[in-house]
Amino acid sequence: MLVAVDCIIFGFDGTDIKLLLVQRGLKPEKGKWSLMGGFLQAGESLEQAANRILKQLTGLEGVYMEQMRAFGEPERDPVERTLSIAYFALIDIHQYEKQLSNEYHPEWFHVKKMPDLIFDHKKMVDIAKRQLRYKAALHPILFELLPSRFTIPQLQILYEGIYDTTFDNRNFSRKVLSTELLIKQKKKIRPTQKKAPSTINSTKGNTKPISRPFLTLSRIRINFYSDPANTTFPAHHQYRGDAEQRLPAP
Known part of the structure; x- marks a missing residue:
C-alpha cells in the first residue's frame, strides 16, 4: 500500500474564495485537474512531505497548513491501493502570487466554479470547506x-x-x-x-x-x-x- 499526501489550498484575492489546482502529470488521468499531491518518502514525516509537495508543485512555502484527515477507500486510486493524508492551507493570494511557480501550471479557481477533479479530490475539497467553517467558528x-x-x-x-x-x-x-x-x-x-x-x-x-x-x-x-x-x-x-x-x- 502506498501513502500519499494531498494539499487543499484555499486563497482569497480580496473578492473571492479560490482553490489552487494543478494539471496531473501522471497516468491515469494525466492532464486532468488535481489537488497538489505526492507520495510519502522514506524517512519523511507527513508534515515534511506536505511542505515538500507544496514547494515542489507550486513554489509556495511558509504558509498556514494543517492536517485534516485520511482518505482510504480501497478503490480510490485505480492503479494501486493508496492511503491519502489530506492537509488544507490558507493563503492571501496577493501576498504569495510572486512566489507561485509555473512549472506545473498551478491555477486558481473560484470554489463554486472549479473543474472536475481526479479520484476523490472533490470529496476532499467538500470536507475541507466544512472543516474550515468549523475551525473559523x-x-x-x-x-x-x-x-x-x-x-x-x-x-x-x-x-x-x-x-x-x-x-x-x-x-x-x-x-x-x-x-x-x-x-x-x-x-x-x-x-x-x-x-x-x-x-x-x-x-x-x-x-x-x-x-x-x-x-x-x-x-x-x-x-x-x-x-x-x-x-x-x-x-x-x-x-x-x-x-x-x-x-x-x-
Whole structure:
C-alpha cells in the first residue's frame, strides 16, 4: 500500500474564495485537474512531505497548513491501493502570487466554479470547506487569508464567502469590533467610488484571548472561544502552524 499526501489550498484575492489546482502529470488521468499531491518518502514525516509537495508543485512555502484527515477507500486510486493524508492551507493570494511557480501550471479557481477533479479530490475539497467553517467558528484562522492590514468590508466579504451567506453591514462591523481582535490604524483607504474612506485594521501585536461571542448573524452562529489550554492567541503571522494542537475535534 502506498501513502500519499494531498494539499487543499484555499486563497482569497480580496473578492473571492479560490482553490489552487494543478494539471496531473501522471497516468491515469494525466492532464486532468488535481489537488497538489505526492507520495510519502522514506524517512519523511507527513508534515515534511506536505511542505515538500507544496514547494515542489507550486513554489509556495511558509504558509498556514494543517492536517485534516485520511482518505482510504480501497478503490480510490485505480492503479494501486493508496492511503491519502489530506492537509488544507490558507493563503492571501496577493501576498504569495510572486512566489507561485509555473512549472506545473498551478491555477486558481473560484470554489463554486472549479473543474472536475481526479479520484476523490472533490470529496476532499467538500470536507475541507466544512472543516474550515468549523475551525473559523472557533479561532480567527481566516486572518491567514488577509494581508496584515485590511478593512472591515474586506473581512466581511471573506466571511460571507466562507459561510456562503450575507451579513448586515452595521451588525457585522459592531460584532467584529467588540471582539477587540483588531487594531485600528490611522491610515484610510479611499476607494474610487463615491463612498466614505475605509479604516484599515490590523491584527498585528494583538494577543488578547477571545472569550465572548463573535458573530450571531443570518442563522449562522460564529463564536471565537478562548484557548482550551488557557493561553493567548498569537498575533497574525505568529499564529501560523500551532492551531491543530489547540483545537478540539469536530
